[in-house]
Amino acid sequence: xxxxxxxxxxxxxxxxxxxxxxxxxxxxxxxxxxxxxxxxxxxxxxxxxxxxxxxxxxxxxxxxxxxxxxxxxxxxxxxxxxxxxxxxxxxxxxxxxxxxxxxxxxxxxxxxxxxxxxxxxxxxxxxxxxxxxxxxxxxxxxxxxxxxxxxxxxxxxxxxxxxxxxxxxxxxxxxxxxxxxxxxxxxxxxxxxxxxxxxxxxxxxxxxxxxxxxxxxxxxxxxxxxxxxxxxx
Amino acid sequence: xxxxxxxxxxxxxxxxxxxxxxxxxxxxxxxxxxxxxxxxxxxxxxxxxxxxxxxxxxxxxxxxxxxxxxxxxxxxxxxxxxxxxxxxxxxxxxxxxxxxxxxxxxxxxxxxxxxxxxxxxxxxxxxxxxxxxxxxxxxxxxxxxxxxxxxxxxxxxxxxxxxxxxxxxxxxxxxxxxxxxxxxxxxxxxxxxxxxxxxxxxxxxxxxxxxxxxxxxxxxxxxxxxxxxxxxxxxxxxxxxxxxxxxxxxxxxxxxxxxxxxxxxxxxxxxxxxxxxxxxxxxxxxxxxxxxxxxxxxxxxxxxxxxxxxxxxxxxxxxxxxxxxxxxxxxxxxxxxxxxxxxxxxxxxxxxxxxxxxxxxxxxxxxxxxxxxxxxxxxxxxxxxxxxxxxxxxxxxxxxxxxxxxxxxxxxxxxxxxxxxxxxxxxxxxxxxxxxxxxxxxxxxxxxxxxxxxxxxxxxxxxxxxxxxxxxxxxxxxxxxxxxxxxxxxxxxxxxxxxxxxxxxxxxxxxxxxxxxxxxxxxxxxxxxxxxxxxxxxxxxxxxxxxxxxxxxxxxxxxxxxxxxxxxx
Numbered sequence: 078x079x080x081x082x083x084x085x086x087x088x089x090x091x092x093x094x095x096x097x098x099x100x101x102x103x104x105x106x107x108x109x110x111x112x113x114x115x116x117x118x119x120x121x122x123x124x125x126x127x128x129x130x131x132x133x134x135x136x137x138x139x140x141x142x143x144x145x146x147x148x149x150x151x152x153x154x155x156x157x158x159x160x161x162x163x164x165x166x167x168x169x170x171x172x173x174x175x176x177x178x179x180x181x182x183x184x185x186x187x188x189x190x191x192x193x194x195x196x197x198x199x200x201x202x203x204x205x206x207x208x209x210x211x212x213x214x215x216x217x218x219x220x221x222x223x224x225x226x227x228x229x230x231x232x233x234x235x236x237x238x239x240x241x242x243x244x245x246x247x248x249x250x251x252x253x254x255x256x257x258x259x260x261x262x263x264x265x266x267x268x269x270x271x272x273x274x275x276x277x278x279x280x281x282x283x284x285x286x287x288x289x290x291x292x293x294x295x296x297x298x299x300x301x302x303x304x305x306x307x308x309x310x
Numbered sequence: 311x312x313x314x315x316x317x318x319x320x321x322x323x324x325x326x327x328x329x330x331x332x333x334x335x336x337x338x339x340x341x342x343x344x345x346x347x348x349x350x351x352x353x354x355x356x357x358x359x360x361x362x363x364x365x366x367x368x369x370x371x372x373x374x375x376x377x378x379x380x381x382x383x384x385x386x387x388x389x390x391x392x393x394x395x396x397x398x399x400x401x402x403x404x405x406x407x408x409x410x411x412x413x414x415x416x417x418x419x420x421x422x423x424x425x426x427x428x429x430x431x432x433x434x435x436x437x438x439x440x441x442x443x444x445x446x447x448x449x450x451x452x453x454x455x456x457x458x459x460x461x462x463x464x465x466x467x468x469x470x471x472x473x474x475x476x477x478x479x480x481x482x483x484x485x486x487x488x489x490x491x492x493x494x495x496x497x498x499x500x501x502x503x504x505x506x507x508x509x510x511x512x513x514x515x516x517x518x519x520x521x522x523x524x525x526x527x528x529x530x531x532x533x534x535x536x537x538x539x540x541x542x543x544x545x546x547x548x549x550x551x552x553x554x555x556x557x558x559x560x561x562x563x564x565x566x567x568x569x570x571x572x573x574x575x576x577x578x579x580x581x582x583x584x585x586x587x588x589x590x591x592x593x594x595x596x597x598x599x600x601x602x603x604x605x606x607x608x609x610x611x612x613x614x615x616x617x618x619x620x621x622x623x624x625x626x627x628x629x630x631x632x633x634x635x636x637x638x639x640x641x642x643x644x645x646x647x648x649x650x651x652x653x654x655x656x657x658x659x660x661x662x663x664x665x666x667x668x669x670x671x672x673x674x675x676x677x678x679x680x681x682x683x684x685x686x687x688x689x690x691x692x693x694x695x696x697x698x699x700x701x702x703x704x705x706x707x708x709x710x711x712x713x714x715x716x717x718x719x720x721x722x723x724x725x726x727x728x729x730x731x732x733x734x735x736x737x738x739x740x741x742x743x744x745x746x747x748x749x750x751x752x753x754x755x756x757x758x759x760x761x762x763x764x765x766x767x768x769x770x771x772x773x774x775x776x777x778x779x780x781x782x783x784x785x786x787x788x789x790x791x792x793x794x795x796x797x798x799x800x801x802x803x804x805x806x807x808x809x810x811x812x813x814x815x816x817x818x819x820x821x822x823x824x825x826x827x828x829x830x831x832x833x834x835x836x837x838x839x840x841x842x843x844x845x846x847x848x849x850x851x852x853x854x855x856x857x858x859x860x861x862x863x864x865x866x867x868x869x870x871x872x873x874x875x876x877x878x879x
Binding site: 094096097100101103104107138164168185186187188189190272273276277279280290291292293297298300301 | 657660661664665666667668669670671672673675676679700704724726727728729731732735736738739752760765766769
């Protein structure tokens with residue numbers, strides 16, 4: 078972590094299971110983070126205001142209030158990256174959490190490596206993107222200022238919709254975008270019934286950007302939820 | 311009468327009126343009827359009037375001067391005679407008190423008797439009284455006395471007056487009385503309807519409705535009542551509350567009524583030989599039952615009775631409908647509640663079991679990822695064992711939860727247009743680790759259309775089949791995953807070149823916890839049951855077979871709806 082050397086980022090863990098809390102603390106501290114803990118939703122909201130963390134790990138199954146309400150309450154005043162950590166593996170719940178403002182979703186049981194990678198991606202996406210930045214991920218290079226897309230240094234021609242789609246992924250690199258979020262961003266509020274078109278454009282984008290469209294490494298499908306643009310560590 | 315007819319016709323926007331041609335009955339009645347028809351014709355305006363002839367031999371109507379339903383009461387004749395005798399006695403007494411009185415005062419007293427009688431008695435007894443009075447006056451009081459002789463015109467007129475007064479007052483009284491009767495009947499019917507409506511509203515159980523209907527209707531219609539309700543299979547079933555036992559033929563009539571939604575049976579044109587009259591109970595969602603009425607009366611029910619019967623059957627149908635809707639809403643409430651309960655149970659189950667699993671996984675992961683260098687080979691191997699066992703336990707919990715969801719009907723496919731290539735890629739990515747030692751080939755034609763299916767369920771099906779192939783075949787075995795559209799279905803095939811499926815297992819391979827004779831240990835025994843469940847939840851089917859060249863072949867067929875397939879390019 079580059080900013081871990083200057084000032085360690087603080088992660089607030091809102092989780093009622095003491096064992097999971099202890100383990101998360103160990104694993105996060107080893108990853109170079111400072112850890113704050115809260116064992117209930119109310120405490121979590123208070124703690125988030127008190128210590129202004131750089132990221133929040135939020136369990137959805139809290140004893141005092143629904144994790145989703147905690148999420149919505151936090152989103153009322155804070156743009157802090159929130160990772161939902163839960164055993165509720167059903168896609169609808171993931172979608173609800175993401176649509177309510179969660180940055181990512183990790184299902185228990187998770188591996189430490191996976192959790193830290195997701196956390197890094199969430200922290201990175203929280204930093205304001207530079208206006209004329211060039212986005213790089215593996216063989217892909219997107220120049221936001223000149224709107225040029227290169228794969229392995231070769232310029233790739235994208236249609237307006239394809240570029241808009243790619244831009245959306247670049248702006249939220251590493252984060253899961255739900256189908257609904259993408260449809261609303263690209264096709265407007267009544268884009269909800271264009272799921273078929275989204276599938277087709279994703280296939281086009283993969284054909285143009287992936288080394289092997291049969292095994293995508295950049296644009297990953299999150300089954301039943303949406304897509305994610307992978308950011309290399 | 312004509313004016314009343316036209317008023318009703320105006321209220322109901324009638325365009326045609328059919329009347330019978332006057333025949334039979336007295337000359338007076340016939341004249342009256344002809345007058346009505348003439349008035350109708352004159353004042354009907356735009357309404358068509360049809361006059362039908364009546365075959366008098368067929369109907370066999372006998373001319374009856376007085377309405378049949380009026381009972382001839384002997385007591386009324388006795389009363390009439392008695393009052394006339396009383397008036398005569400009074401006259402005789404007055405003659406003793408005042409012998410110089412004229413015969414006309416006696417005539418007035420007798421006339422008074424006739425008037426009084428006419429206001430209380432029927433027309434018949436009144437006429438008898440008038441005749442008696444005339445005879446008494448002529449014989450006893452009119453000179454020459456004790457002889458039936460009339461000399462002067464005024465006397466003859468007076469005699470005639472008895473009859474005119476008797477008839478006029480009698481008619482008037484009869485009319486008032488008829489109006490009273492009609493009024494009372496209307497009131498009775500309104501009350502009956504009101505009481506029925508109230509009772510039906512108060513009925514909380516379905517069984518109470520026929521009970522109340524029978525009690526109320528047998529009283530109002532003086533008939534025996536049968537209530538037939540449509541049961542769940544759509545058949546009519548007589549409710550035990552009915553007061554007459556229906557024969558087989560009667561059931562046939564009732565079934566016809568249910569089907570045609572039209573009254574039938576006695577006093578109607580369909581099956582007039584039936585014992586009872588049957589009317590349908592029509593509700594908004596169709597006919598909910600049939601009412602049967604076995605009348606005591608021999609004549610067809612009057613218009614008033616018919617109207618009342620209509621109103622009754624409507625109220626009963628409404629009550630039954632209301633009850634049915636209430637039952638439906640209650641049932642769905644119950645279902646929702648049970649669904650919520652089982653969902654809660656599943657959620658807390660998965661939470662309670664998975665939390666410790668998450669703790670173990672995370673702890674073991676921490677050991678490997680941060681302390682690798684300090685570990686001996688044995689220690690590393692031990693941690694690997696822990697990780698593998700927890701992964702298996704987690705898989706088992708997931709599978710059990712999935713099976714429970716499937717079996718309790720909580721898996722509802724979310725059909726969306728999906729890219730089959732994406733589906734196959736994702737399945738391959740998710741099983742990459744398990745299949746790392748195998749040779750996997752993927753065959754998906756590039757022009758495959760978008761297909762409407764549940765992405766997650768189908769993905770789980772494919773990953774289960776791929777894991778199954780990896781698990782049951784030795785490393786290095788070829789595994790092939792292919793997709794194509796075949797007729798109205800998407801066909802997904804997972805085939806391997808391994809040892810194949812033991813013949814005795816073929817039939818039972820999708821059963822829960824079924825294990826083949828040579829199956830390695832470590833599986834959950836649920837993977838293929840889940841495959842079958844997920845495919846069938848989407849209306850598809852799965853088959854297991856052995857390829858002629860060796861190896862197991864699993865074929866999934868998912869139906870395509872025409873709107874679901876859309877060209878990808």
